[in-house]
Amino acid sequence: MNKFTIAIHGGAGTILKENLTAELEEAHRQGLQEALDAGYEVLMRGGTAIDAVKASVISLEDNILFNAGRGAVFTKDGTHELDAAIMDGSDLKCGAIAGIKNVRNPIDLAHRVMLHTDHILLAGAGASEFAKKQGIPHEPEDYFFSAYRYKQWESTRDSDKTILDHTAHDKKFGTVGAVACDAHGNIAAATSTGGMTNKKYGRVGDSPLIGCGTYANNKTCAISCTGHGEAFIRAVAAYDVSCLMEYKGMSLEEAMHIVVQEKLISIDGEGGIIGVDAKGNAALIFNSAGMYRGVRNNEGLNNVAIFQ
Amino acid sequence: MNKFTIAIHGGAGTILKENLTAELEEAHRQGLQEALDAGYEVLMRGGTAIDAVKASVISLEDNILFNAGRGAVFTKDGTHELDAAIMDGSDLKCGAIAGIKNVRNPIDLAHRVMLHTDHILLAGAGASEFAKKQGIPHEPEDYFFSAYRYKQWESTRDSDKTILDHTAHDKKFGTVGAVACDAHGNIAAATSTGGMTNKKYGRVGDSPLIGCGTYANNKTCAISCTGHGEAFIRAVAAYDVSCLMEYKGMSLEEAMHIVVQEKLISIDGEGGIIGVDAKGNAALIFNSAGMYRGVRNNEGLNNVAIFQ
Numbered sequence: 001m002n003k004f005t006i007a008i009h010g011g012a013g014t015i016l017k018e019n020l021t022a023e024l025e026e027a028h029r030q031g032l033q034e035a036l037d038a039g040y041e042v043l044m045r046g047g048t049a050i051d052a053v054k055a056s057v058i059s060l061e062d063n064i065l066f067n068a069g070r071g072a073v074f075t076k077d078g079t080h081e082l083d084a085a086i087m088d089g090s091d092l093k094c095g096a097i098a099g100i101k102n103v104r105n106p107i108d109l110a111h112r113v114m115l116h117t118d119h120i121l122l123a124g125a126g127a128s129e130f131a132k133k134q135g136i137p138h139e140p141e142d143y144f145f146s147a148y149r150y151k152q153w154e155s156t157r158d159s160d161k162t163i164l165d166h167t168a169h170d171k172k173f174g175t176v177g178a179v180a181c182d183a184h185g186n187i188a189a190a191t192s193t194g195g196m197t198n199k200k201y202g203r204v205g206d207s208p209l210i211g212c213g214t215y216a217n218n219k220t221c222a223i224s225c226t227g228h229g230e231a232f233i234r235a236v237a238a239y240d241v242s243c244l245m246e247y248k249g250m251s252l253e254e255a256m257h258i259v260v261q262e263k264l265i266s267i268d269g270e271g272g273i274i275g276v277d278a279k280g281n282a283a284l285i286f287n288s289a290g291m292y293r294g295v296r297n298n299e300g301l302n303n304v305a306i307f308q
Numbered sequence: 309m310n311k312f313t314i315a316i317h318g319g320a321g322t323i324l325k326e327n328l329t330a331e332l333e334e335a336h337r338q339g340l341q342e343a344l345d346a347g348y349e350v351l352m353r354g355g356t357a358i359d360a361v362k363a364s365v366i367s368l369e370d371n372i373l374f375n376a377g378r379g380a381v382f383t384k385d386g387t388h389e390l391d392a393a394i395m396d397g398s399d400l401k402c403g404a405i406a407g408i409k410n411v412r413n414p415i416d417l418a419h420r421v422m423l424h425t426d427h428i429l430l431a432g433a434g435a436s437e438f439a440k441k442q443g444i445p446h447e448p449e450d451y452f453f454s455a456y457r458y459k460q461w462e463s464t465r466d467s468d469k470t471i472l473d474h475t476a477h478d479k480k481f482g483t484v485g486a487v488a489c490d491a492h493g494n495i496a497a498a499t500s501t502g503g504m505t506n507k508k509y510g511r512v513g514d515s516p517l518i519g520c521g522t523y524a525n526n527k528t529c530a531i532s533c534t535g536h537g538e539a540f541i542r543a544v545a546a547y548d549v550s551c552l553m554e555y556k557g558m559s560l561e562e563a564m565h566i567v568v569q570e571k572l573i574s575i576d577g578e579g580g581i582i583g584v585d586a587k588g589n590a591a592l593i594f595n596s597a598g599m600y601r602g603v604r605n606n607e608g609l610n611n612v613a614i615f616q
Contacts, residue, residue: 126510
């Protein structure tokens with residue numbers, strides 16, 4: 001049996017201990033542990049990596065503290081537009097959605113695109129039509145309301161500025177994601193986000209883009225990114241980790257280090273990446289002050305963390 | 309002065325001489341030559357690679373024979389949804405749009421996203437709003453009407469099948485694209501498409517996705533793809549060529565050969581890729597029966613072709 005491992009993130013950015021109350025810090029840690037356990041549970045029962053990453057991401061989407069699903073930030077129009085992607089490293093199958101509204105679990109919808117269409121990426125109104133045909137749970141705007149997010153939006157809605165899920169003291173790139181290696185040695189990745197506060201014009205970041213924010217291939221790695229999406233797109237960050245492993249023979253950790261600490265920094269790409277390989281090794285690397293994260297495996301590792 | 313080169317494509321697929329009338333073949337060749345000359349003209353005047361690829365793609369978008377801009381195929385709803393991307397290899401700046409309607413030149417809009425926003429990819433209704441703010445030329449549905457495309461759509465609209473811009477005898481992956489290397493040694497890539505006939509649910513293919521259908525980096529290559537978009541996404545095809553050059557030291561042609569003739573074929577990815585490097589070398593490689601294509605440089609090469 002292969003070592004099995006799940007790793008998750010809940011966003012990266014200028015997350016400093018002095019700016020989080022003890023209560024908020026504890027709530028975030030608890031949310032991370034719950035999401036980690038949800039995925040781990042699937043792996044422990046002999047389930048697949050793809051089901052594990054989905055379970056973890058659904059848990060994070062359902063948690064109002066993280067910028068995805070329920071906790072999504074407000075767009076310029078005062079609504080929520082959600083993006084997500086999922087990829088199975090065993091056969092390179094993948095699904096993604098961009099700019100979808102009112103769907104409770106965008107990662108479930110992305111998975112259904114993968115399973116039930118010949119396509120990979122569905123966007124906007126068309127994606128919503130597919131969601132309705134699938135009978136997937138929808139929620140009214142209220143469900144996505146949080147006083148905290150609303151204040152973020154209020155502070156910027158009269159400007160053309162987008163903000164990266166931050167307050168004055170807490171710049172955070174809000175995205176959630178999971179990567180897993182199951183007991184059969186298959187790996188998978190999933191990412192989900194509400195994007196940038198006050199975003200407009202149907203802006204799509206790296207999260208739903210295969211090769212940029214999300215990628216999985218049993219030969220190399222499963223990757224989920226969080227950070228300044230445009231930089232991760234220009235860097236084709238997720239697939240770059242895979243190529244450094246495949247073509248340069250680097251380990252997962254070496255390849256992720258090059259991409260996060262050298263390549264992304266050279267283009268002002270703040271954020272982080274989580275990854276696993278098909279032997280169950282995990283790495284969680286970020287160039288920002290903090291990254292909400294967790295990792296658990298069947299050899300006793302079970303850890304959530306926020307700061308450096 | 310660097311050797312300067314432009315290469316273009318107008319789609320790939322089962323394009324066989326016996327299925328094209330002499331008139332249609334001649335019309336396609338003429339359209340390719342015009343588009344090639346439009347880009348070459350820019351390079352000859354000392355213009356930039358990015359302006360050259362834009363000029364060539366605009367020429368192809370304005371030509372009703374090619375599936376992009378004016379000649380775009382019909383969606384399931386009987387309208388047209390256009391995707392495009394452009395990338396500058398000198399600074400990795402890029403812009404893209406997906407699922408836009410009624411815009412005369414999608415590549416111009418993608419370029420404006422690159423120049424005038426902090427974003428890379430805008431999709432759907434939001435992208436249309438941006439187009440209107442930019443005052444970019446819009447056209448009524450009539451402009452995009454062609455009897456040929458309408459017949460394609462009529463034959464399939466009552467089914468859930470998408471078709472890849474084909475008739476029974478002529479399966480063609482309709483996309484247009486250009487790559488260029490200018491006299492200063494900078495390179496760029498641009499791709500534009502109307503996607504698949506009868507596509508629905510806001511399906512987005514590889515064309516507007518950086519790293520998949522379009523990529524440019526002075527260090528390696530500028531790439532534009534045409535083919536079965538989903539396979540090109542799973543392969544992260546454009547960036548894979550770049551990585552094989554950067555990490556394995558391959559030439560442009562060697563890297564493109566691996567991606568088109570080995571990697572894409574292994575996942576049933578029919579189509580082709582055009583590329584240039586920063587020395588002005590060009591390659592045009594496809595694994596389908598034909599690819600509408602052309603290449604011209606300042607050393608006397610000036611060639612358009614359709615079949616193997």
